[in-house]
Amino acid sequence: MVGVFAHPEAANLAYLGLYALQHRGQESAGIVAAHEGKLQSYRGMGRVAEVFGPKEIAKLPGNQAIGHVRYSTSGGSVLQNTQPILIDYRHGSFAIAHNGNLVNARELRGRLEEQGAIFHTSMDTEVVVHLLARVPGKDAGERLAAALAQVSGAYSLVCLTETRLIGVRDPMGFRPLVLGRLIDSGGFVLASETCALDLMGAEFVRDVAPGEMVIISAEGIESRFDLPPSPRHMCIFEYLYFARPDSVLDGIHVYSARKRIGQVLARLHPIDADLVVPVPDSGVAAAMGYAEASGLPFELGLIRNHYVGRTFIQPAQHGRDFGVRVKLNAQPEILKGKRVVLVDDSIVRGTTSAKIVHLIRSAGAREIHFLSSSPPTIGPCYYGIDTPDRSQLIAAQHSVEEVGKMIGADSLGYLTIDALYEAIGSRSLGFCDACFSNDYPIAVPTLPSSRQLYLLKELR
Ligand code: AMP
Numbered sequence: 001m002v003g004v005f006a007h008p009e010a011a012n013l014a015y016l017g018l019y020a021l022q023h024r025g026q027e028s029a030g031i032v033a034a035h036e037g038k039l040q041s042y043r044g045m046g047r048v049a050e051v052f053g054p055k056e057i058a059k060l061p062g063n064q065a066i067g068h069v070r071y072s073t074s075g076g077s078v079l080q081n082t083q084p085i086l087i088d089y090r091h092g093s094f095a096i097a098h099n100g101n102l103v104n105a106r107e108l109r110g111r112l113e114e115q116g117a118i119f120h121t122s123m124d125t126e127v128v129v130h131l132l133a134r135v136p137g138k139d140a141g142e143r144l145a146a147a148l149a150q151v152s153g154a155y156s157l158v159c160l161t162e163t164r165l166i167g168v169r170d171p172m173g174f175r176p177l178v179l180g181r182l183i184d185s186g187g188f189v190l191a192s193e194t195c196a197l198d199l200m201g202a203e204f205v206r207d208v209a210p211g212e213m214v215i216i217s218a219e220g221i222e223s224r225f226d227l228p229p230s231p232r233h234m235c236i237f238e239y240l241y242f243a244r245p246d247s248v249l250d251g252i253h254v255y256s257a258r259k260r261i262g263q264v265l266a267r268l269h270p271i272d273a274d275l276v277v278p279v280p281d282s283g284v285a286a287a288m289g290y291a292e293a294s295g296l297p298f299e300l301g302l303i304r305n306h307y308v309g310r311t312f313i314q315p316a317q318h319g320r321d322f323g324v325r326v327k328l329n330a331q332p333e334i335l336k337g338k339r340v341v342l343v344d345d346s347i348v349r350g351t352t353s354a355k356i357v358h359l360i361r362s363a364g365a366r367e368i369h370f371l372s373s374s375p376p377t378i379g380p381c382y383y384g385i386d387t388p389d390r391s392q393l394i395a396a397q398h399s400v401e402e403v404g405k406m407i408g409a410d411s412l413g414y415l416t417i418d419a420l421y422e423a424i425g426s427r428s429l430g431f432c433d434a435c436f437s438n439d440y441p442i443a444v445p446t447l448p449s450s451r452q453l454y455l456l457k458e459l460r
Helices: 010-020 054-058 105-114 126-134 140-148 195-200 236-242 254-268 284-294 322-327 351-362 400-406 417-424 450-459
Strands: 002-005 028-035 038-045 064-070 085-089 092-102 153-160 165-169 178-182 188-191 202-207 213-217 220-224 275-278 302-304 328-330 339-344 367-372 411-414
Touching (some): 002 010, 002 153, 010 028, 010 054, 010 064, 010 195, 038 092, 064 153, 085 126, 092 126, 126 140, 140 153, 140 220, 178 195, 188 202, 188 213, 195 202, 236 254, 236 417, 254 284, 254 417, 284 339, 302 351, 322 328, 322 351, 339 351, 400 411
Parallel strands (some): 275 339, 339 367
Antiparallel strands (some): 002 064, 002 188, 028 038, 028 064, 085 092, 092 153, 153 165, 165 213, 213 220, 302 328
């Protein structure tokens, strides 16, 4: 998610910001720009470069814009469910982009539908605009705060009106959001991660605080804290997998944290081996940390093809592990006869890990010791990371030894939760680690989410 305020090429900057944030969602992309008191939108399925070209950007003139890349955790992956959502209501126009997942969206939607509301999408985000149309308030900020007081869950939001750019982080601060200043125009930007700032020509100002709303207008920046305060619960998985390594989230540099995690892994799991090999890209920094701390050589035994699209033509006789082989190729020249420490960020279902272990074994490795830089993933996420149901989480169903056997490794080691916080630097900052601890900071939804309903429908 990005927002741009006071730049003559706002949509173009939003596009660049989204480009840098592509890792946060590849299903769809959209931009809304404000021009002469009117909001205009362009959205499409696919990656940023597939959706936007010079023609599309030219259709979005104006000095203010917001943009979104989507990875669905609520609502199906269809054009109708692309963001930002743009609406006209009695107070004017309003566009909203959302990162996170609301846990009481089904209840709110049911109530709103009983009152006659007509929904256009199956996204949880749409309840926010319906609430916005109903609440009192003298300006967009006040109304948005009143609407958000009714929702529960994870949300970082970037919103646009004819005259204002608004950024909000939920009271627990599950998802990141940063404020930056445009170096040439003196305008402002909002972005999910700091890695977007450089490409947008902006410098880092500060993180938006949990529970904070920043309202950027011609008068400057107003900061408000209208939402009920709550202890901070930043998502720990952002640091392990989701965020880009060159980002700094709430003061913690992701790449350095991942390297420290690898160093701690080396202390927890000393292994008599010949090589440390990462699963690229997500395991690279942790594997470097492991190699540094253990003194074992770091080698790229797996090479990743960076140009794999979402679909490819699969021959009928394609053999085992084709999907993984398209992305990763094992190098026998490096691996043959070697005892390998293989480092990846996480094991979720276990299917990818099993295929990767098989690839490395086929390339001649003598032993494979798999290390996960996350603790065992035992709980699904309800706050914006797409983890499957508990029944599909291999570590929720099996012991470490069993998982090791199932993925075909000679041994398997995980990071522990305590060691994770040692590497991150401070537990007291406040994190959500429900996926590793089953300790959910907000009651999990009792009704199935619209995404679960959609997936069930797809299955039928
Ligand atoms: P699997 O164990 O087969 O479910 O796949 C685990 C791999 O998927 C790990 O190597 C991660 O890099 C990656 N991964 C972990 N969490 C997610 C997620 N929420 N969305 C997409 N990929 C993920």
